[in-house]
Amino acid sequence: MVVMEIITFLVSMIVLSKSTHIMIKNSVKITKLTRFGELAVGFLVLSLITTIPEMLISVIAIRGGDVGISIGSLLGSLIANICLILGVIALNKPLDLAEKTLRNLLNILPVIILIIFIFAVFPNPSKILGYFLILLYGAFIYYTIKEKTGVHILKKEGGDFHKRIFKPKEISKSFALLIIGFLGILLSCNFLIKSSASIAVILGIPEIVIGSVIIALGASLPEFTTSWEATKEGHKNLAVGNIIGESWAYVTLILGLVIVLSPVNINMSGFSELYFFVFLSILLLWAFLGSWGRRRLDRLEGMILIGLYLLFVIRSFL
Secondary structure, three states, X not given: XXXXXXXXXXXXXXXXXXXXXXXXXXXXXXXXXXXXXXXXXXXXXXXXXXOHHHHHHHHHHHHOOOHHHHHHHHHHHHHHHHHHHHHHHHHHOOEOOOHHHHHHHHXXXXXXXXXXXXXXXXXXXXXXXXXXXXXXXXXXXXXXXXXXXXXXXXXXXXXXXXXXXXXXXXXXXXXXHHHXXXXXXXXXXXXHHHHHHHHHHHHOOOHHHHHHHXXXXXXXHHHHHHHHHHHHXXXXXXXXXXXXXXXXXXXXXXXXXXXXXXXXXXXXOOOHHXXXXXXXXXXXXXXXXXXXXXXXXXXXXHHHHHHHHHHHHHHHHO
């Protein structure tokens, strides 16, 4: 029984990763035709697409009553984004960010801390708060689109833009592959939730640990590979924009959807350790990039962030 569940779990993780890769590849292809800037592509497009696995995992889990997996995977993915992904990237290649990217990151981190703090103090969120978080995500995205160069390019070039760039065959093919990738994500997420819940019961492992460590790592694979490749090719703003956008989506859009779609009132009082590690990871990143730090992520900062993530994983299993 447990062997079959583990096999199902592993196969689901592989399908999830491959399906998301298909979505990312074809979304970037479509996005390039619109000529958005790197930060806009990372924040607005890649981040939204790579959060789809986490969104589906959290929503499917909460609809099935698995609060530990739903919230645990969400917060665990947030910690993995900041500590593991940024840490590994910085360890491989120091991140010296553009001033605009740095400013956006430093502005959004305190808001994320504030939202998590609200849930730590008021662990029984109402659906009104859920709707507010979703609207907050939408408002921020609207503001970002308005400020991005890509939008102004579209306005300036008008009809000539579509004539010169739009290629129906390429767009149709990319959209078809996009749908295939999404269906793969949908199916794999469903099997992932069911198998992980079964493994937790069979092995006596708390659902919070399964969600915050194992599933969170699996759901973070798409953003890790995307950010890693972007950094290797010299597109640091694209990589960081992806991670900033995902972190913002986690605490607004996805958390809001989880609260709104939950069939019962959610009690988030059992996630104090996860809150602690979220606070600590964000504060560390803020300190490293702020005016009191070196305003960059070097190998030293990367090692510290990875060390914090390892501490989080070890503490989760104790």
